[in-house]
Amino acid sequence: MSHGFTGTLNAQQREAATTINGPLLILAGAGTGKTRVLTARISFMVNEGINPKNILSVTFTNKAANEMRERIKGMVRDGLGKKVVVGTFHAFCVRLLREFAEHVGYKNNFAIYSQGEQETLIKRVLQTLLVKDETLDPSMALSRISKAKNAGEGLGDPKESLDAAVMEKYMDEMRGLNVMDFDDLIILGVRLLEEHADVRATVQSRHHYVMVDEFQDTNSLQMRLLRALVPAPYNVCVVGDDDQSIYGWRGAEITNITEFENFFPNPHVVKLEENYRSTTPILHTANSLIKNNIGR
Template identity: 45%
Template sequence: MTQTDILAQLNPRQREAAEAIDGPLLIVAGPGSGKTRLITYRIAYLVRVVGVSPRRIAALTFTNKAAREMRNRLAELVSHSINDMTVGTFHSFCAMTLRRESDLIGLDRNFAIYDDPDQLDVIKRSMRETDVDPKRFSPRAVQSSISKAKSSLLSAEGFGMRTASYFEEVVGRVYERYELLMAQSGAVDFDDLLLKMHRMLEQHPDIAARYQDRYVHFMIDEFQDTNVVQYAIARKLTETHRNLCVVGDPDQSIYSWRNADIRNILSFQDDFPDAKVITLEQNYRSTQTILDAADKLISANSQRIERELFTDNGDGAPIVVSEGYDEAEEAQMVLKEVGALTKNGSNGHKLGDIAVMYRVNAQSRALEEECLRYGVPYQLIGGQKFYQRQEVKDVAAYLRLVSNTNDDVSLNRIINLPTRGIGRRTLDELARFARDSSISQFDAIGNILPTDDQLAPIAANPFT
């Protein structure tokens, strides 16, 4: 396939970005500008025209859905070569690499990855064991502070040396205990995947050198949503070839609450003075009216990169702002508009063409009630995910415990499923016995005998 063939569907700016393959590259991609298309065609260009081995290309993004979409598009362009590429999320990339190198860095290859509820359970246990009152210090706030510290490359020891308030001192104590409990359980959290990856690259130059040599081209999508440690990993892995391509838009940075650091994209040119900057300004999704309104809103931001979005879609319908007396009237107004749009199909719209968005999940109730009242079918998006369902998490906990008997969180989840009459007092005694014996709770159960004077009889009975 020739260069003309593979890049024929790109506009001039996209083509320029696809062909810029030497050195650092910053692509400022406005909303709806076809950035995913660009990334996939850029990779196809590297493989099929330049002749780069698929194994030497990495493309990372931030959600599993985006990663799947990228892989599906690449499969159409480069066929079986996709199997040799590294395409996925930052977290999946780090998890894969840590498992692969586990023997060299002293990490259990079968480590469990705790999700948010599991992390919170360990945080609460850490607070109990360090005598921190959860009524005075919110476990969620403590968890958030630890996550922020890890995203800023601060270990428990490093955090403890930088405390500036009593709350931070408390967090430091919990952080230290939390890390110990996670290690005893053979588990990591999502922040650990990144922090341990960075630590491995820094502390093991031989491992770092292998990956630096392997990845000739390293690409990051949604770069405005990276945090400090993710950017540090990317910079470390591209020290040899320096072909780091980042795609993002500071105007679309919405994850600061998840420790995303907009300074990464704003300072990219300072970190790489020789970087090439290409701006994608043509929008394929919206009308000019919507683009102009969005630009007016975002123009007040001081931390941004100037660009002017345009589209060939025309001006489109004007934006309408309506105000209801209360949530019930708002819902009625929405349903009235839906009825007008779909009436007799005269406007060519179906119910499936219409989306209604709201700020918080609690606001869906009024809309749902109106839909039920008038018999309007609807689909609620963003409900409970499959793997968050209680029965699924219960089965997963059993499987994780079979794989790793040190996983205290999974043990505590299923120890009473089905009901075995084991109460809170018993579990507290078990945790104390395990802690004092420096063993897992699973091993502690095996060591408990009815006459064991280290554990109260009432606590020993349920396990015998």
């Protein structure tokens, strides 16, 4: 453990950065240096002889992914940081689907619709399905479809439910146009890995070590993606704040943290508790509120 960069970390940060094998859960609040720990961990892994191409680091936003990518380039020796696979869940799934699109009924040159393009399509679908005096708000229809798709559910019988008929027609139109929306990227990425053992084996052979930032914001689909990506002995590291989740509106499940060991048995748990960003009065006020959380 003589690598210079670990000497600048506190004891808990160093423990997190140098625990490589098996499932690792890092509980880290804002200001505790989690991004620094993740980049130090990747640098440590490369110094230990792990091929950077076999390391996958996933986060939620392009901004966070770009920041992580730049930090890794600056910290990992000999320019090897460029070979680490860094990106968002959606970007990872796009690459996966470009390569294996035919397994889920698409061509690999599929387009990805923007919100505006989705609304144009759903309006066209509604025009074909609505009868006189029937109305259905396009944005509301898209919202219901998105929620159902992410929950892995339908909206009922298309012969009996207008919502279900709209969803069926919308999805048929998308497939016919060789188009996906933002939700489809994760949904079809999960289906690809869960239903096609040969693809799953190929992808697992590339990514021996998987890391996920902002784990408290993962939803059930992203958890399924992670489980399909990581076979035993579960070389997976997740970082999250069990008192903070900002994506509850789109299905984020804090239970992915609180029940992590049910998905990946016997995890090593490290808590980063030293805050380098906020003053003592702010921390005291925040903690006095957080302690009232029910079920985290």
